[in-house]
Amino acid sequence: EIVMTQSPATLSVSPGERATLSCRASQSVSSNLAWYKQKPGQAPRLLIYGASTRATDIPARFSGSGSGTEFTLTISSLQSEDFAVYYCQQYNNWPPWTFGQGTRVEIK
């Protein structure tokens, strides 16, 4: 089973600033990596797939990079609606499809 590790657990950022979230896989997942956003009381929503491709209707301030075992999600200028929990997920080696433990982005 591939273990996904996200860092940091919590990121405190001021509105308008850049946020950088990291995700590491215990073995290579190629570019088969997705990022999801989850707000309190809501279902997760797909943001990025293929490590760097934005899903439908996702704003350009969200960008993903990386391949193999190291991945990054960058939010270039945080808006109020971006404060949420973000999860990475690998879909290269399955089952199981595995998620990271999440990074909470909070208002500084």
Next chain:
Amino acid sequence: EVQLVESGGGLVKPGGSLRLSCAASGFTFSGYSMNWVRQALGKGLEWVSSISRTGSNTYYADPVKGRFTISRDNAKDSLYLQMNSLRAEDTAIYYCAARSCTNGLCPFDYWGQGALVTVSS
């Protein structure tokens, strides 16, 4: 508009059973592999089970193997999860989620709003 609507959640005693349903609309249900993902309150996401487009292939996470059964009815655009021998650690919100590819190499495109399952005496 794509919609996935879960139902069937509730309170059940340890050792009991529950059947979750997920009604799909707004997309070609039979063209998507379907999944159940759960989230204990305040915790992260955990994949539970998947079923192929035709239902011929099913997959389970180790913690639920032998206790849960996933199935689908493409004529009714519906997904199911039969949960038996429930344990306290199965308490979670259960989401159904859809994947568009057939080879597993794709993310979970669409998610429902979830159904809460509480296992407690």
